[in-house]
Amino acid sequence: MSKRSIAIFMFLLGLLAAFGELFGIDFPTARWFFESSRDVPLLKWDLGKGEFLWFGWLSSAILVCAGSFMLVKSFTGGPPNPVALRRARRFREIRRGYVSLLILLGLAGFASLDQMVVGKEALAVRYEGKWFFPAFTPKPYKGSDFGIGGELEDAPVNYRKLKRDFRKNQTGGRVIMPLIPFGSTDDTLPPRSRALVEKQGVHHETGSRKPYFGLAARYHDIEKGDLHLRYTMRNGKLSGAVDGWDALGERVYTAEYAKGEKVKEKFSGEGTVEDFLAIESGEIRALKYHPSPPILGESEKNWLGTTSQGYDVLAYLYGGLQVNFKAALIFLPIVYLVGIVIGMLMGYLGGWFDLVMDRVIEIFSNMPFLFVVIILSSMVPEQFKGLPVILTILMLFGWMGITSLMRTAAYRDKERDYIAATRVLGAGTPRIIFRHLLPNTVAIIVTLVPFTMSSLIFSLTALDYLGFGLPPEYATWGRLLNDGLSNLSAPWLVSSTFFVLVGLLVLITFIGEAVREAYDPKKFSYYR
Template structure:
């Protein structure tokens, strides 16, 4: 509890400090970013949701830390259960891996993003990834048509490396999960006995190939069609400004016709210095380590590693909002149903029956159709999921409380004058904690599955959110790009297996038949 309290306090304090000082701390900036992006989460220019969420985090964190120091010795039953959990190695190590993944997700733009971590220019250091200001190319001495455009730090790094005017430090994965469309990738071709091969493969290359003015900027000089490792088919040529000047036809490696309509001569155009032929990989591009796309790109031109990371962040953020919401509603209503019974139980049970009989998918389709685009997002999807997800927890708590309220320790509490709230939260709730804790991992895995399924069907998050479900859909729509489905499948299944292992270990360690509060 103390560690979680310190974390909440630090996160909330960083969010508030970042808003006041204009610093974009990793993850902590999310509260105010969401508050500004969603219309109903801010009033005029005041991001009230960001302030409220940050203040609540600090308050909850401080209470948890203070309770950890003043609450007396830890519960021996809880200690025995935690010891038993650590003895179940499969679940314990799975939890460590999940915590590690959560820490990676918390690093946010310091690990994955197109904005530079640091830029040294004219003797001073600037940290674009950690400030709210949007820098332009002209701020770093780049002029021309792109001077007023937002700074492209990947191009800036190459420019500084060539001119020696500064230094750029990029994140380990220098791409944004979404909204960062890359130019078509390329891979080197190897010429052996007059035949071109892709890399060190043993099959002649089939596909498009190109000579580049600039490989990094994907400025193509000549683009060919290759069959059996030879130029065979149409060829096109462009000048450095992107205007097409040349076209022709190759057959069995030799030109049979061509046409040039630019200034100067054809021979001069063909003799312009450019790279050796390279295999052109349009999106979705396969893994190209030499360009930094270790898992390839999606059909939208996003880097796969960055997109998978963005999906991981969405899953953890969704869990942090979804789990407290459904457990707060489910536990509260379930305890009221079980403890009071009668009309309270009947009314809430009828409400549960109504919600359980609503067609969930149809409700999602209706919301997707009628909700304005500016209101769609993670919050709206989670709101709908919460509406349809609390019933199981409430029903389970109702059954447990029905049984527990008849035990002798509850009768003794009533005799000595304990009030309803004390009986509910100091006596009944601690004896249902094993059930609640056991359900958490499986609820988390259910949330990930639900988000993935909705995004796969096209009724989930907007395009600005990275989603593993949309990536699966993308992969099935592009079966010639197996890296899309395979990478997403491995990430999704690994995540669900880890959570399941943790859930099984928690269920065994918190088994009420092993350790209870009463005999």
């Protein structure tokens, strides 16, 4: 990806964020700056008459200005550096790293699609000849907007149910859902179920020849998860306790079965037990409480199962991927900006500034990281917790690594002939540092970026696993891993988390190794 492409992307992202906020359009990814500003009290100002989302506007302005500056420089900056071109060509020759970079960029692009891929809001709804776009509208629609009456008239719309209703009633309405029609968080699903097939008095799960063992149920309303009868099955036959609920959710029936035969029963509801059992409540289905295994072949597929909270695992993994990329986009520029500036000043100026900053680095290096995180997390009020807070804590410790390397590079290069020549020509300290010293340290910076990113992802995952990371409204891989280890009978939780986490870290490591080899100064640079 060229500098010009990056500049255009930054410019358009900032422009879309500002445009969407002004005109009430939730563009994928671009909406995140203003959403974060709304959710975190520290990122907005209360002006009495309304809120000023300073973080959202500042982020948009920085993206537009930085993109514009880089775009202008790409046209006026002269021909590209031949050494940089040779390094890029060498990087492309290292197929493992180059392919890993393409895959990582593809994942980043996929994650940037946001609510177009994963979400419980419909992308588009056609009702009475009009089109609505709930996923791109900040204000949620109510049930009355789509002809839903009763107690759900003023409630937010369940678009998955609305799609089934349109299809069942054939009213001409249409609902277009995302590829994965579940939210990453805040979308708890009812207990899942799968159709059972009866053959010669023995029940089997659809697609299986083995007799079914476990819980089964009939439903008053399968979409809401309202149970009518819940059975226990062994070897494909009713065996054990049976419980029944009326339409109001009151438990009114109990029974006991043995090898498919009723042993005893008790009914305490209105009417007769025969009338209660004769209620039409659909087919008997295998009942899967959360965390439920992957369910395919149904109208709503859970490809990787559900978590113990009732979230779709695939949607949750996607949300965790988004969190990791967002964290990297915030963490890396700030940490490297601070570390590079302080390190270059320490190496070039030396003296008291170098001594003071060395002592500061020693103090921070000897602080127990986990204890500091625990203390700061307990001190932050619940309403202020979020991604900015945890990233700030990580930034307090993350700038020291690049600082030490830049200090060493500045100490090494400040006595070289080309720096002496710039002093003779009258260049000031800022120009020498950022115009002449900094370009000769690009190899160090570029080589370190992938490993810093993998360290950030690992740190976020570890903190979330231990319970000191992001709050529950964020989808995080560490919390999913903790959920899996707490429910070892649900191996799909640990296996899916392990696969995506290790896969992402391996991709970044391959990229880092390829960059390190391509930017090896011994191959292209010769200086005194």
